[in-house]
Amino acid sequence: MAAEIADSASRSSIDTSQRTNIVLVLADDLGFSDLGSYGSEISTPNLDAIAKEGLRFSNYHTAANCAPARAMLLTGVDAHLAGVPNIPEMLPPELQQYEHYQGVLGDNVVTVATLLEDAGYHTYFAGKWHLGTGPGKLPSQRGFERTVALADSGADNWEQRPYIPLYDTANWYADGEPYQLPDDFYSSRFLVDKTIEFVDSNLADGEPFFAYLPLQAVHIPVQAPQAYIDRYMGVYDEGWDVLREARRSRSIELGLVPPETDMVRMSTTDDWSALSDEQRRYESKRMAVYGAMVEAMDHHLGRLFDYLKAAGQYDNTLIIFTSDNGAEASGSADPSSFTARQGPTSVGYNIDYESLGLKGSYNTISPSFASAAASPLSLFKFYAGEGGMRVPLILSGPSVTKAGEINHSFSFVTDITPTLLSVAGVTAPQDRYRGRPVEPMVGRDLMPLITGEVDRVYEESDSVGYELAGHAALFQGDYKLLFTRGALGDGQWHLYDIVRDPGETHDLAALEPARLQTMLSAYQRYVRENKVLEVPAGYSHTKQLLINVLHHRFKTPVLIAMLTALILLPFWVAYRMKKRPS
Structure with missing residues (x-):
């Protein structure tokens, strides 16, 4: 069974002359503690198994929403320079006049798929793209040999239909051409099936493969088969505060966060006890569908792992699993309200209790349960708090020598491409590629961490900046500078030791003014070097x-x-x- 733990000794005895296959799995909107191996009550035996035979990262960070994360993941270049400072659906017209603020992957960056294809790898893509559809922008034109791609920010998981009225249809493409989904479509099953089909099609030639699998789970609409939903009915009846605390305790027990880790109670979290019985019943089922979708994702990934074992490829395949950003809190606290119903009903969905998660149903989780998905961290998707940026990262396969261990050093999404190139023995381009100028990669190769040669790849003085729609962060050593704008922010810079205080509960700005000023200067340098533009006044x-x-x-x-x-x-x-x- 896929859930069984493979003998780690067999993985370490690979013939090193054989080039390593790579499978990169990207979940969508998965919170920090949504896997069993990260403290969840959700059943994820297949991902827990690769965590036990591989290496977990507890301090890995990504962008706080999807397209910027995907751009950095695939190029090793900061999202602003790669042309994707935000998702295009949320870019204001004042910023779209700038070439690098289009929300689509620029021609000034090279994808890891292109570089691996040049090196003789088969390259496969099955899942959500969200990096552009114009000339030269689809994955089939960015280094992927075989593709089936959802071009939009999201779509239904049961059928080919848009999930928001911004799209007239769900835009799927196969090998660059418009594609019609099959009648029996369910996103996690279909995308795993396609990945297996692509890999199997070229196994006979003995060439290595890179398979990128960016899943739809658990992006809205949150949907799952009824059999999975049934397993979680009643599990969340005690509410979000109980769940958030349970996950905090479990993540401490697992050694993912320090024993003294504290949590803030977010202003967006409602009072469970103040809800009516009917409201609590509805909220509990919304989260049950979420848990079901995570488990369904894990089940289908197990089928992929089983296939690799049966094909004799598992022991020579590096498997990487992570998420594009933290949990999404787009669900209204009152799903029966006029505003909550407007969006779903405008594209033909219902939000009725009985059918939640099934075909035709539009389901989300509210900010209150999103706080539990991010536990023990603060905030969630779209914000630069740890809950929006810190997500699971699991690596398992050749060269991963510390089976079952947790790495606590800082790492960032731009590190993934340099790491994959290192695994494949491919040198990254510097300033030019195929006769044209390109942005050099800024990420770090994580292989020395993975093999246990070093304790960290970022020195205490190294800084990594980040900005999304006016929300900002800068990481340096164990510390993080944080600015949150809008209704959830106070317009002030805050300083946290995120190694000892991952919940961002103790602001050190007043206690360490020198460090604060040093990091503020580093952030301003990041802004200049990456051409970060200010959002218009009043932007939300x-x-x-x-x-x-x-x-x-x-x-x-x-x-x-x-x-x-x-x-x-x-x-x-x-x-x-x-x-x-x-």
Whole structure:
């Protein structure tokens, strides 16, 4: 069975003259503690097995939303220079006039797939792309030999339909041509099937392969087969606070975070006890579907691992599993409200309790349960808090010598491409590739960490900057500089020791002013070197998405303004009520 733990000795006895295969699995919106091996109650035996025979990272960071993370993952270049500072669906028009703020992968970067294909690897892609569809932008034109790709930010998991009214259809492509999904489609099963099909098609020639599998799980709409949902009914009846604490305790027990790890209670988390019985019932099932989708993902990945074993390829395949960003908290706290129903019903979905997660159902988890998916971290997707950026990273296969151990050193999403090139023995281009200038990679090769040669690949003085829609962070040694704008921020820079305080509960800015100033200077240098632009005053990623949807659906400016005002009115009323003195 895929859940059984392979003998680690067999993996370490590979003929080193044989080039290593690579399977890179990317979950979508998976929280830090959503796997059993990271503290979850969700059953993930197949991923837990590769964690036990491989190496887990506890301090790995990615971008706080999907397209920037994918750009950095595949190129080793900062998202701003790669042309993807944010997802295109949330870019304001004021910034889209700049060439590097288009939200699509630029021609000034080279993908790891291109470099591996040049080195004789077969390269396969099955899953979500979200890096552009124009000329030269699809994965079939960015180094992947065989592809089946969802071009959009997301889509339904049961059928070919869009999940938000920004899209007229769910845009799937196969080998560069528009593609129609099969009638029996379920995303995790289908994408694993395609990966197996691609790998199997060329096994006979003995050449190595790179298979990139960016899954839809657990991006909205959160959907799963009924049999999986049934396993989690009742599991979440005690609510999000109990779950968040249970996961914190388990992550401490596993050694992923320090024993003294504390947590903040996010302002977006509701009072479970104040909900009605019917509301608690509904919320519990929303999370049950989420757990079911994670387990279904794990089950189908187990089929891929079983295939590799049966084909004699498992022992010579480096398997990497991670997530594009932290858990998404897009679900309204009140799914029965007018605003919560508007989006799903406009594209033909229902949000009824009985059918949650099944075909035709639009399901999400609210910010309250998202806080548990991120436990014990703070904030979630779209924000630069640890809950939005720190995610699981598991590596298993040849050269991974410390089976079952946890690495606590800092690593970043731009490190993945240099690591894969190192595994394959391929040299990264510096300033030019095929006669044209390209951005040099800034990520670090993690292989010395994986083989146990070094304790860290970033020195205490090295800094890694990050920005997304005005939210900002800078990592240096064990410390993190954090700025959160908008309703969840205070407009101030904060300083945390994220090794001892991963929950970001103790601000050190006042206690260490010299370190604060040093890191602020480093962040300003990052801004200059990566051409980071300021967002317009009043920018909100949710508001901008809404405006972009309205621009797509309606062409009359006056009508757009009226509809925007109508939909934003409840948020303004809620804000005014919150500001009233008690």
